[in-house]
Amino acid sequence: MWQRPIYLRQLGKMSIITVQLGQCGNQIGGQFYSTILQDIHSKKTQVTTQINDAYVEESTERFFSKMPARNSEDEILEARSVMIDMEPKVIAQTCQLAKRSGQWRYPAGQQFYRKRGSGNNWANGFCFYGPQVRNDVMDMIQKEAEKCDHLGGFLIPMSAAGGTGSGLGSYLTGCIRDDHPNAFILNQVVWPYWTGEVIVQNYNALLTMSHLNRVSDALLVMNNDSLQEICSRRLHIKQVAFTDLNKVIANTLASFLQPANKALTSQPIRNCFSEMFKQLAAHPDYKLLSVWNVPQVAEQVMPFNCDNWNGLLKYLRQMQLVNSATDEGMNWSVSTKDATLSQEIQFNRSLASLLILRGKDLPQADTSAFQDPKLYVPWMTLGHRFAMWQQSRAFCHYERFAAIVSNSRHSALPLDHVIQKAWDMFSAKAFFHQYEKFGLSESDFLDSFASAEQIVSNYLQL
Template sequence: MSVVALQLGQCGNQLGSTWFEALIHDVRPAPGPPRTDDACYREAALERYFHSPAGSGLPEARAVLVDMERKVVARSVAMAARSGEWRYADGAAVCRTSGSANNWAYGFAGPGEHCLSEAMESVRAQVERCDRLSGFLAMMSVAGGTGSGLGTRLCIRLRDAYPKAGLLNHLTWPYSTGEVIVQNYNAVLTLAHLHGCSDALLVQQNDRTHRVCAQLLRRPAVSFSHLNAVVAAQLAGALLPARVRRDPPAGGPAAGAYLHDQLGELLQALVPHPELKLLSLHAVPQLPESSRDFTRYDWKGLLQELHRETQSPAPPPTSLARLLVLRGPDAHATPLGELAAGGSLCRWVPPEAALAVWSERRAPTGYGKSATLLANDTAVISPVEHAVSKAWRMFVSRAYVHQYTHHGVSEEDFLDSFTLLEQVIASYRQL
């Protein structure tokens, strides 16, 4: 089943183009004699995320690009075309001539019905190209105006138009030191409004991704391109084709078909309660390119490293659900070690439902093995709580509130958003 990506705002478009570039690199034919399983993997990945035109045309990303400014979208389209390996479909881009000035209210209400209708028409065109639609992957920042404001309104419209399709929102969380003076307002409004329409909200913190780039990848000067490359690789580890891992039969490794509705299975595994839908993403290894060819990839060491990462800082988070995706030789059979124990588990979750495991024999691009963990646990609450606290302090002093009320977002809308997120935080704290 196919997934349509929504690249929303500057951040969403930059990440989205990097994500599709990572996908197309991953499905390149493996070196050596052709293998049937490699061909099946490539076919499954291309069918899920690309449309293959009749004839010899390049694969076209199943994506809609939306931004209030043309520059970033035009750059994404041009970079894809220059690659010579894939492209965006004609009519996939929806642009205007001016941005939203980091104002969530303007992005949510300002562009008007015509812009939303144009975006929905582009979505409809992509959906009609799918033999079967699994759902949508919406990539956006929570800090700005277009991606967060217009993106949120578009997601609400999508839920109404496609009520049975899955909707996974990938949310780029801003640096805690601040990129935009009103970023906490924008984050609170985005998260609160998406909570009612999205099936899961995957929160990816720039602070954490920056540490990966600076400390593990040893980048001397970290750029947004570096951040996007790390996030795209982590998403690929989670969302490229995989199989449900089962105990292998006596005759050999477990086979089975690739997950047909992988997005749907992911949402089912990770969101057992409709109020608790905040996810985080962890991946190992993270190594500088100069070290990769000289590194021995050992499953035991990788899984121990992943366990340490997910259990810090102390105290370890309380887990509601987790999904582990292993890629590389013997991924179907390697012992899980401490990850299988589940750590601190929510009291009402059955132990057998606490950890789902998928695997794929094919190694990821650039590494001999990889382990990716999606987690629904209390660790993700910290940045949300921080944003709500800072936004509330600004709100009680009425700082910048007039910029929002001018475009139709009332003080009651703010209060409703604060109330909803406080309830979500309290629910996670009670796990």
């Protein structure tokens, strides 16, 4: 019988440091900070100036440092971020885009890069580059941490398929855990396309998930195929680029990391990581999180959007139930009505869920459907199954916006697929020599298979 860990109450505004890893992580990080500022400057929705100012102050302190601007008495916002890549191009581009905005910038000297990448090889990033760059990178992270009055945790966007993001990202996540044992860590992992991005992506994803599961507090996995579906079907983007996918990721992250209050007490959530992990990832065997949100509409359609809470929450619940990326084309025949204690569960059953509502008319939102006991495993106690945060202020120009973060059964399905593909390659020793030359042994692979298979087994029993 497991016991829920004790989380210490910390006072004051909490800050989150983003450790941007590889091309994917740096591009997501840049878009994330732009989205935060877009939300800060969005229109107000039936809130007082006091509420709006408090929201802006809380958000700014959480993600930025205020620094004096050059040749001006004004202040400029500096992202609480460390940028890491084995090639300089993407870091330079991301820093330049931030500077051009005139609203924010990255801190000087908090960028680490080399001239050559990791060649899409997890072992190259983990075994070779990791020990080489550890001291320099951890000094940068420590410098950023010392700027925070209260360090709430680390957000680490990274890819599961490449070499730097996955391999070096896994290594540095372990280093952050060693150097900051009391800080919370959320790894936001971008899952590769099913059709393939690099030939060894299954090896990289397998090794990444098995290692991160040991040191991270939670892993938020976002699938490129699901992101592509949102962009093409709901945002009506004809030629979807990685920039479009990154905007969806950034919007999703901001939807639950921006300031909110506890629904019943209206008490501000000071450390969103602490409260979220206490609710969703308190059990050490279940760390995989998924997010669904509504509405999903193109920017040009937004002024004409007139959703109500009943419709939004109806679609959001079904998206969670059938694990659908969008609110189009869902299987509405799937429900919890016929659920029994049988192991044959047809819907996406959860360990726990966190619902976040943002916008006007919050008292009109009926959230009872999300509290259905059949949605959750029977051994999870009633008070720990479901929690709700809310914020009466608009979110990125949406009058009403809902997101649900869940630790659920279907979170492990992408990993199960990767394990099968990786086993096929490993049985034939395909490309194994590329990992072996950097010091990764056959037993290391077998340990990762065993760890990943245990994760999948745990989730499939929910």
